[in-house]
Amino acid sequence: RKEVEQDPGPFNVPEGATVAFNCTYSNSASQSFFWYRQDCRKEPKLLMSVYSSGNEDGRFTAQLNRASQYISLLIRDSKLSDSATYLCVARGAYGGSQGNLIFGKGTKLSVKP
Amino acid sequence: DGGITQSPKYLFRKEGQNVTLSCEQNLNHDAMYWYRQDPGQGLRLIYYSQIVNDFQKGDIAEGYSVSREKKESFPLTVTSAQKNPTAFYLCASSPVGLSSYNEQFFGPGTRLTVL
Numbered sequence: 001r002k003e004v005e006q007d008p009g010p011f012n013v014p015e016g017a018t019v020a021f022n023c024t025y026s027n028s029a030s031q032s033f034f035w036y037r038q039d040c041r042k043e044p045k046l047l048m049s050v051y052s053s054g055n056e057d058g059r060f061t062a063q064l065n066r067a068s069q070y071i072s073l074l075i076r077d078s079k080l081s082d083s084a085t086y087l088c089v090a091r092g093a094y095g096g097s098q099g100n101l102i103f104g105k106g107t108k109l110s111v112k113p
Numbered sequence: 114d115g116g117i118t119q120s121p122k123y124l125f126r127k128e129g130q131n132v133t134l135s136c137e138q139n140l141n142h143d144a145m146y147w148y149r150q151d152p153g154q155g156l157r158l159i160y161y162s163q164i165v166n167d168f169q170k171g172d173i174a175e176g177y178s179v180s181r182e183k184k185e186s187f188p189l190t191v192t193s194a195q196k197n198p199t200a201f202y203l204c205a206s207s208p209v210g211l212s213s214y215n216e217q218f219f220g221p222g223t224r225l226t227v228l
């Protein structure tokens with residue numbers, strides 16, 4: 001049973017392109033969601049928390065659709081430095097083991113000159 | 114600078130040996146976590162601790178042990194009972210509070226190889 005599912009990619013895009021990743025989650029009780037970025041052989045770093053109303057941070061926009069149980073990440077004007085693996089993460093209801101994070105396997109993005 | 118440190122960065126172990134991975138944080142976070150990542154796989158939770166002197170098993174605790182004697186420290190021991198210990202081990206911490214967000218922040222990881 002895949003609790004958080006992502007397209008592994010790779011997504012190969014030219015600089016300046018807009019690219020979107022989707023992620024689905026199976027636990028309807030999940031309360032909060034995140035996107036992490038992971039560079040090769042490095043630790044994940046928090047990119048964005050995903051709010052129910054959607055949120056934007058510069059070139060990055062995250063959206064949540066609870067009815068369809070999916071989260072999206074949109075990257076505009078892609079930079080070479082955006083090349084990384086993007087991890088979709090869901091968190092259960094607060095407290096105990098249900099509050100732990102469930103990680104997707106990641107979507108690999110490669111931005112080309 | 115506040116952050117999470119893990120040591121060593123690379124670790125080689127012979128089969129049958131126990132080894133302990135260090136994780137220290139000075140973020141004043143109550144909760145700490147250990148994950149394992151294998152190539153092409155998502156992170157899997159080994160153990161977590163939400164308060165000093167208490168910890169809980171995660172999804173893949175067999176062959177591992179932890180302690181939480183201090184708020185800042187959460188060492189992980191990989192025992193000889195762990196059948197396939199070669200992996201990238203990540204430690205994380207987060208605040209604990211009423212907010213459901215409580216984002217987790219990761220240390221740089223320890224890459225363990227069993228020879």
